Amino acid sequence: MSIAWPTALSGAFSDRRGLVMGVLKVFLAIAALPVVLTPLYAVVPPVSTLMLWSAITFQGMERDWVSFDEIAPVMVNSVIMSEDGRFCQHNGVDWQQLNLVLDSKKGPSRGASTIPMQTVKNLFLWQSRSYIRKGLEIPLAYYADFVLSKRRIMTIYLNIAEWGPGLFGVEAASRRYFNKSAKDLTPRQAALLTAALPNPILRNPAKPTRAMQSRARTIEQLARQAGGYNDCL
Template structure:
């Protein structure tokens, strides 16, 4: 309520002014600006409410919502973090975001390295938290606008959710094939078992498929996928206990 009152107060002076016929254009512009500010405030309030709600309820991704709206099938079974194999949790951290437990949603070290690349950005710097923000709140594809929105969203959900909830949501909304979302559905399709029972090798193959889930098949791994999975397993040895922050208590 306090935030809503602040939004109203910010625009009241602009939108409630009496019409001045001699300055009609400036009056219309002022009302338009006031409307934009008010809409922005309400969008921020809705976003904050969604972040708080998503702390406790199963979360869809924007890709899942798009498929539902276009009547395309979605295969996903939400599972709590306690029912996800620690092998997969650690493998995803090793493959995608080795500093996951030490940053606050954004890996500024990696981001600065990418921005300072003399040949221009040649790789991504998205943390698991930023990927979660994109999957849940934003749209697919590459753009500087979306990347700019990912950063404050990642900082917000890292603060509001914590590491365990971030990884739980990520592993339940990540895409692992056409219409296939979440680790449980992926484990069932590719290995015929619950995600809780994944071996280290199977977990590494699932994690290695994430950068290109529509072309990489963990059930029938190509040489590229096998190489990426082996690299993930080597990183696991280097990770040590640094990935334990996301493991269930």
Template sequence: MRAGAEEGHPERLAQPRPATRTRRSGPFRRAVGLILLVPAVIVVILLTLALVYSAVTPPSTLMLGRWLTLQPVERQAVPLSRIAPALQLAVLTSEDQRFCLDNGVDFGALRDVVEDEDSPSRGASTIAMQTVKNVFLWPGRSYIRKAIEIPLALTLDTLWGKRRMMEIYLNVAEWGEGIYGAQAASRHWFHKDAADLTRSEAALLAAVLPNPIVRSAGRPSPGVRRRAAQIQGMMGRTEGLGACLRR
């Protein structure tokens, strides 16, 4: 009788089992989707800001931090044409002599730093990478930050071009406590516009960039003076390396 009953009611055999696995996997799939969506949203935001900053001079993340904590900020953005060529050359000489030759990242220098743990990381950081860090990222050493910094530097070097990259860098670089950009630094330390800087003054400003809170362009220590003299002496030999900054 039992076998006949089962044959007479085949629908009983065809009843599906409860879809517990599907119900359980639903939240997991949504969570994975959200996790994958976050990087995509971040990329879109960064690229949107990059397009905006191609025309509008951005603040640095340090400036934003000071504003949020109600600390004073000195900064007046100026175009590259109103920044003395001497300062452009001094910064290129001191920070990134391959600025006009690389594509935003000096992979040879990066490889040397990876192979030599005692190498100074700043030696591998191009002006494009420093600009990306100043505008989009946070200070301090981090593999995560570097993993974001490198592709952004490559992208923005192409998107902005060399002149715009240097223009933004010189308008967000820190030159003292709360002092950002070449114009504010020139007025604060030398009481003149950035367009009127001499080669010696430009070399002093370039000499303090690695540590502008400890070093001072207006009250330079003997070490800063020696470094500035080295930069000024090299500027005559590196002048041809700045061709991408000339119109």
């Protein structure tokens, strides 16, 4: 004996199924964006999620895209030696450093993020720290490192990094804080900009605290020893 479902109940079930399928399609479309966009970013200057958020919330968005050759080598060396010393050796993720941080009781931190991981985070993910975000960074970093050259990843990173409220990229930061182009940065200025990266909202490279000055001196010394650490660029 068959049971006839009331028309209203059947319609409600159909509507709910349609809603679920719609949400699923939107989720899959969002998830596919990094896969589609990353190859385009080999030639197209990208915009990060933080830049978009800054623009739509009327905080402003200042950035002047520059090529790799328009950035002082000492700036590149400062970032590599401070942020990701094995940038030229790994394939997007430095498991040696990542395992040390993931095993820490303090949870994931900036210290575990390679430059490719920071780049994909800035491009596609959110800023707050969590194991979920870190888990998403890993496959995206591998993918970016596979699709893009190390030189392009570094170029993107330095052009989308935040250096103040609404201030993005090394060129805009150089002009704001030191009134010069990124290609003309001195070793000290490059070190101060790098020292500001972990907390760019509170750290002003033009008015460094004693702690920032101390960190900058260390970065400046490390940058002079870059040598083979930057041979992939």
